[in-house]
Amino acid sequence: MPRRVHTDGAFNQPPPYIDVDLFTSDRVLQDAVAANGGGGEAEELSAFGRRWGTAEMFDLGWQANEHPPVLDGAVVRFDPAYHRLLTESIAAGLHVSNWQADAKVAARPAQVSRAARFFMAAQIETGHLCPVTMTRAAIAALALEPALVEWIMPKVWSRDYDPSFRPLREKAGVTLGMGMTEKQGGTDVRANTTTALPIGDGYTITGHKWFMSAPMCDAFLILAQAPGGLTCFLMPRFRPDGAVNGLHFQRLKDKLGNRSNASSEVEFHDAFGWRVGEEAKGVSTILQMVQLTRLDCAVASAGLMRMALAQAIHHVGHRKVFQKRLVEQSMMRSVLAEMALNVEAATALVMRLCRSFDLAGTDPREAARARLLTPAVKYWVCKTAPALVYEAMECLGGNGYVEDSLMPRLYREAPVNAIWEGAGNVMCLDVLRVFKREAPAARDALASLAHDAAGLPGVGEAVGFIEAVVSADVAESNARAAAERLAVLAAAAALQVGAPPMIAELFSQTRLAARHHAMFGTVVPAAKDTEAILQRALSV
Ligand SMILES: Cc1cc2nc3c(=O)[nH]c(=O)nc-3n(C[C@H](O)[C@H](O)[C@H](O)COP(=O)(O)OP(=O)(O)OC[C@H]3O[C@@H](n4cnc5c(N)ncnc54)[C@H](O)[C@@H]3O)c2cc1C
Incomplete structure (x- = not known):
């Protein structure tokens, strides 16, 4: 149970927010799942939501973060709570379920239903999801090596x-797990200096990684310079002869958040690795994989936003100030409604993007949409999350700043999704790259967004703006503005398809047609709309 102060005898302190069904208490998630083909799984998703919303699961999240992992020679020791969280996530298939879906069932919403679970799990604990997301993404790269696939x-x-x-x-x-980032190059992986020389059935790898998370994974996808150029490898913790492989962990990073998860600095001393993909094709080998981890960053950030909002609404529903519950105070309602609008958008956006991933194998237009929107959605959702979590923290007043509430952990957790797997500017450059290298498909995807959002305020202007930026000689300096507009347009399109018309209209009016104020609470919907928005977010 959350590490709350004892409120026995105290009054006007809200009860802990525990034992909730994270699915059925979230109308927005239910609508987004249904709009993207997952309506048939509502019962299973509710069972997952009930399990993950128990006091026990909240408590595991606490324990795993209060007792961070420690390096002990060749191994990293985690709190038992971390292992229990992983046991639950893996039993639920969060690391593979989208790959295991029956391909014969046309357009099965495997990504959507997995993402709904990932979204709920992220509300409880995100650190343990790092190896989960890396495992599922690594499968995309491993597929290139049938011999490895067969036994691994x-x-x-x-x-x-x-x-x-x-x-x-x-x-x-x-x-x-995966190790790309070196001291001299994270974004710029071509600057990697780790070397790989062929030997027998594999390669011997020497060098380092500056960040390698979840170091107790059983094998890691690594980039290293082979004789032919930058190449992807699978490096196991044990060599094929059963000896411990040459991974030497130097230390664990002391991080702002994400504390249940270990992130290591590691040296490779003649470590063994199998090649994955052709030599010199390292970057293209990891591209599919990176698309999936980026998608999960956005899904997890949307989940963090949802939990922050739920905590805020729960609190203001109980807390009285000036003899009136906070939720009845009109300025607080404006703040909550505007936060809820962003959570609506983020949820609809990530679920619609997952639908594109579901359809990409059979529909090239959806594949193009997934390729173009993944960096834009990661950019917008992950960079929107910290400000929203901060505002939600303030809704709890002083309690929000104290570790007895969940808010400090959500706040510390929020920025990392924007940084890892490609930081904000890098996402915007990727959007430009898609418009440049895959111009017809990207423009087609933009047109299909405009079609889905047709009739909403600001759609034509947004399309015009994006087209102007990506065609300009100085596109880079405006890339953030273009990527943001693209994500907001895609959110409006997703809301138009899956949310009540009032939500899509209000979001577009205030986010697409106009530049909105920096603070929440400056958009003031009609009273009945505010009520509807808050009811959708969480009944109070
Ligand atoms: C907690 C944590 C865990 C991590 N775990 C892993 C892991 O398991 N495996 C792994 O491989 N990596 C991991 N990383 C590394 C992470 O992926 C990188 O830190 C991230 O991709 C950014 O790379 P960098 O640190 O080298 O920053 P840099 O590349 O130096 O970028 C710094 C800043 O410059 C911006 N920038 C870069 N290029 C341009 C440009 N051309 N124009 C304008 N701006 C630009 C970036 O957006 C960023 O804001 C982890 C990082 C963190 C924080």
């Missing part, structure tokens, strides 16, 4: 979490 995939497929430190072949289930 059954282990990855497993829903049994096995934290033991043993060779891959001996384990019931495995998790996969």
Whole structure:
């Protein structure tokens, strides 16, 4: 249970927000899932939402973050709560379910239903989701190596979490991490200096990684300079002969948030690795993978925003100031309604993007939409989250600033999704790159967004603006404005399809047609609309 002060005898202190169904208490999520083909899974999603909303799961989140991992020689020791969270996530298939969906069932909403679960899990604890998301994304790259797939995939497929430190072949289930970032180059992976030389069935790898999270994963996708150029490898914790592989962890990072998750600095001393994809194709090999981790960053940030909003609405529904509950005070209602509008947009946006991933295999237009929108959505949702979490914290007054509430953890957690897997500017450059290299498909995707959002305020202007920026010689200096407009347009389109008309209209009017104020609470919907927005967010 949240580490709350004892309120026995005290009055006017809200009860803990626990034992909630994270699905059925969230009308916005239900609508977004249904609009994107996942309505048939409502019962299963509610069962997941009930389980993850229990006091026990909130408590595991607390414990895992209050007792961060420690480096102990070749291993990292985690709090048992971290392992229990992973046991639950992996049993629910968050690391594989989109790959296991029956391909014969046309357009099965596998990404959408997995994302709905990921969104709910992220509300409770995000650190443990790092190896979960990396495992599911790594599968996209591993697919290039059928020989590896044949014996490793059954282990990855497993829903049994096995934290033991043993060779891959001996384990019931495995998790996969990734190491791209070096001291001299994170964004610029071509600056990587780690080297790989062919030897026998694999390569021997020497160098370092400046960030390598979830170091107790069983194997890592690594970029290193092979004789032919930058190449992707799978580096196991144990060599094929059963000896411990040459990964030497230097230390764990002391991070702002994401504290349940370990992020290491590591050196490779003649470490063994299998090549994944062709030599010199390292960047293209990891591209599919990175698209998936970026998608999960956005889904998780939308989940953080949702939990922050729920905590705020819960609090103001109980707390009285000047003899009136805060939720009845009109300025507070404006603040909450505007925050809820952004959560509506983020939720609709990520679920619609997941639908594009679901359809991408059979529909090239959806594939193009997924390619163009993933960086824009990651950019907008992940960079929107910290400000929203901060405002939600303030709704709790002093309690929001104290570790007894969940707000400090949500606040510390919020920025990382914008930084890792490509920071904000890098996402905007990627949007420009798609418009440049895949121009017809990107313009087609833009036109389909305009079609879905037709009739909403500001759509024509947004399309014109994006087209002007991406065609200009100095596109880079305006890339943030273009990426933001693109994401907001896509959100308006998603809301138009899946949310009540009033929500889509209000969002477009205040986010697309006009430049909105920096603070929440400056958009004031009609009283009945405010009521409707708050009811959709959480009944109070
Ligand atoms: C908690 C945590 C865990 C991590 N775990 C992993 C992991 O497991 N594996 C892994 O490989 N990496 C990991 N990383 C690294 C992370 O992916 C990188 O830090 C991130 O991609 C940014 O790279 P960088 O740190 O080298 O920053 P830089 O590349 O130096 O970028 C610094 C800033 O410059 C901006 N910038 C870059 N290029 C341009 C440009 N051309 N124009 C304008 N602006 C630009 C960026 O947007 C950024 O804001 C982790 C990072 C964190 C914080």
